[in-house]
Amino acid sequence: MDNVSSHGTTAHGHVHEHPHEHAHEELGWWRKYVFSVDHKVIGIQYAITGLLFLLFGFCLMMIMRWQLAYPGRPIPLIGQWLGQARAPMGIMLPEFYNQLGAMHGTIMVFMGVVPLAVGGFGNFVLPLQIGAPDMAFPKINMASYWAYFLGGVTMLLSFFQRGGAAQSGWTSYPPLADIADGQTVWLIGMVFLITSSLLGSINFIVTTVQLRAKGLSWMRLPFFVWAQFVTSFLLLLAFPPLEAAAVLQLMDRLVGTSFFLPSGLVISGKPLAVAGGGNPVLWQHLFWFLAHPEVYVLILPAMGIVSEIIANNTRKPLWGYTAMVYSVVFIGFMSFVVWAHHMFMTGMGTTMSAFFQTTTMIISIPSVVILTALLLSLWGASIRFTTPMLFALAFLPMFGIGGLTGLPLGLAPSDIHLHDTYYVIGHFHYVVAPGTIFGLFAGVYYWFPKATGRKMNDLLGTLHFWTSFLCINLVFMPMFIEGLAGMNRRMYDGGMQYKYNASVLHWNVVQGYAAWGLGLAQIFFIVNFFMSIKWGKAVDRNPWEATTLEWSAPSPPGHGNFLTEPIVYRGPYEYSVPGAARDFSPQFEPEKA
C-alpha cells in the first residue's frame, strides 16, 4: 500500500500554484501510515482494527461455547493459563463466563462491527463515492480513529483488572452494574468509543452535505451514501444519552450517588449504605435510547454495501431506489421511538406498551420495503456470481430471517415468553452475523481492488462463503428452538440446571462444533486477504465495471483521490441502458456526442 500518497496531480490540489505543496507530500512514515489525516488510510486503520477485534470477540465466544457444550469440564489447551481467578483447574468460573459474555457483546458491537462498517467502509468509500478529495475535517477524522483505538485498548486491558472485566452484560443494567466488578473501566472505555463516534458522525454528515461533486444531486447518490448518512444521524443524536448514563453510573460507582439505586436495596443480606431514591429502569431508558438506534447503525451500512453489489452484479438499476431512500430515512427517524420494546418486562402500563408495539410494527415496514426492493432487483437480472455477490445474495434471506424473528419479540404478549431467552440471541445474531457481517465481507471483496489495485482470489472466496454460510446457520438456527423451549440467556452452565431445558441441551454441542467450523472457515478469508495484497491479480481502476464515482479514481487513489475534478452526469445505477454501447454507463462519463 505504499502508493497511497502519490505525487500525481489532483483535481483539488494546487500543483503549480503553490510549489511548497509538493514538498508537503513527502510525509514521514509515521505521518503517512500511522498519524495520517487521509481518509483512505484512516479507513483502512479502522477496518483492520475492527477485523482484529471481531476475531478477538469471536475467540471469547468460542471459550463460552465450550462451557455451554460441556459445563464444568476443564477448558482444553488454554484452561491452564487462565489462572485461579478465571478458571481454577481449567474449569470456568461463573464470574468469568459473565465477563466473556459482557465483553463479547461489547467488543463485537462497539469495537468490531460499527468501526468496520462505519469507520472502515464509511471513511474509505464515502468521499470517493461523492467525488470529494477527503473528508470535510481530516484532522478530526484522525482524532476519531485514535479515540476508538484508546477505547479499544481500555476495554482489552479491563480483562487484567483484579475482579476481571465488566460482567453485567453489554447492557450493564443496575443495580448489578452499579456494584459489580470491572464496570468502571468499561464505562471509561465507552466514553472514548462514544467520543470517537460523535467526531466521526459530524464529519460524515458535513462531508455528504458539502462535498458532493458537481452534478451529484441527492437522488443521484449511491444508496450506500444514503445509508451512511442516516447512520451518522443516528450516531450523532442517540449516543449522547448513553454518554450521560455512563457518567451517572460512574458517579454511582465512584462517588456514591444513587441515580440507579432504589431505596432499601439489600445486597447479600446487608442494606446498601446509599441515599437511595434512584431508579434502575432509568438506566434502561437511557441505554436503550441509544442501543435501539445502534442496531440500525449495525444494519444500515451493510444494506448499503449489499445494494451497491447487487446493482453491480445484476447489471440493472436497483428496483425502487426512491422507495429505498425514503424507507431508510424513515427507519432512521422511527428508530428513535421504539426503544422500550426492549423493556416490555419492566412493568410499564399497557398504554405505553401498546405505543411501543405500534411503533415497532411500523418500523418493520420500511425494512421490508428495502429487502423487497433488493429481492425484486434480482428479477430478470443477468446475475454475476462474483464473491461479493455470493455474500450479498446470502444477506437477503439471512436478514429476512433475522427481521422476521424480531416480530414476536416486538409484540409484548409473545415477548413475555421469549424475552431473555436464546430466541432473542438467535434473532439479533441472524441480523448482525449472517446479516451485517456477510454484508461487510461482501464489501471487503468488492472494494479490495480499489484499495490495493489487486483482486482477492475467487476460489478461496467461494470456499470462505460456503463454509461460513453453512456453519453460521448451524450456530444460530438452533437458538430459536432453544429459546422457544424457554432456555434463558446468560446462563453459565448452558441451562443445565433447569429441567425444562433438558430436551434442547444437546443443541449446545452442535453449536459448539458449528462455531469451530465457522472459525476455521475464516482461515480462507485471512489467507486470501494477506496473500492478495502482494500476489492478487492486478486489475485496472474499474474491475467490476461499476457505475459509481469511486471506480473512476486510480486503484489505489492518491492523496486527493481524483486526477481530474469529478463531474456527475447521471444516476448511480445506469446499467443496461437501452441503446448504450456497453452494459453500464458510469456516473462520471459524459454523454458521447
Add this chain to the structure above:
Amino acid sequence: MNIPYTVEIRPDTGLANGKLGIWLFLASEVMLFGALFSTYIILRNGAAEWPHGELSVPLGAINTVILISSSVTMVMAWASLKLNDWAKHRLYLIATFVLAALFLVNKYFEYSDHLAKGEGPWHSTFLAIYFTLTGLHGLHIVGGMIVMAYFIGPGAKLWKANADQFANRIEYTGLYWHFVDLVWIFLFPVLYLL
C-alpha cells in the same frame, strides 16, 4: 490539498463546512444535556419529597447575569472582527474569558460550601443531579475557556494569515458559548427555583 467550502460558502446549501459542523455538535450536546434533564424529571417524579432552598438563589442569579453578559461580549468579539476592529475583538474576547472564570469562581464557592457540610452528590438524588448537571456544565465552561485562550494566544496569528477563516472560527466558538449560556438558562430555574 484543499478541502472545498472550508471558508467560502457552498452555493446550494449556503453553508461553510465548519458552520454545519458546529451546529451538529451542538445538536448532540442538546441530547446529552437532555438525557440529564430527563433524569431529573424521572427522579423528581419518583421522589416523595424534593428539597427546596438548599441552593443559593442569589449566587445562581449572579452567575446567570455573568453568563448572559459573557454571551454579549462573545458575540461582540465576533462582530468586532466583522467591523475590522482588532482591538475591540481582543477586548471582548478577553472579557468573555474573564466572565467565564468568574462564573467558575462562584461555582467553586457554591460547591465548597456544600461539601464542607458533608452535602456531596451522595447525600440525596437532588444533590446528585445538581452536582452532575452543573458539573458537566462547568466542564463545558472550562472547554470553552481553553478554546478562547487558544484564540487569545497562539491562535490569534490566523487573523493575519486568513482573516475570514479566523472570523469563522470565532463565530463557531461563539455558537458553542451561546449554547453553554442556553443550558444555564434552563439549569438555573430548574435547579435553583423550582
Add this chain to the structure above:
Amino acid sequence: MHSDHGDVHASVRKYFMIGAALLIFTGITVAANLMHLAIPLAITVALAIAITKASMVAAVFMHLSDEKKWIYGALLLTVIFFFVLMSVPSFTNMDVIGTHEPAIGGGEHPAGH
C-alpha cells in the same frame, strides 16, 4: 452574510438590547420564584420564561433567525427527539394514560418504584 458594515452596526445595537432583555427576564424569573406559586404554575412560568430567553439567545446571538435550511432541519429533528426523551420515559411510569383511574406510579410517591 454580515460583512456589510451597516448591517453589523445594526446587529450590534440588537445584541446589547437583547442582552438587556435577558437580564430583565432573569429578574422576572427570580421575582416569580419569590411569589411561591403552586408547583404546576411555577413550572409553567419558569419554563415559559426560560424558553423565551433561550429563543432570544438562539435567534439573535446564534443568528438562528436567518440560518439555513440544513441547520433548521438538524435542529428540528433534535428538538423532536429531545421532547421524546423528556416525556416518554415518564409516561411509562404512569399506568393510567387514557383511563380515569388515579396514577399508581408517577406523581408524589415513595421513592424507588
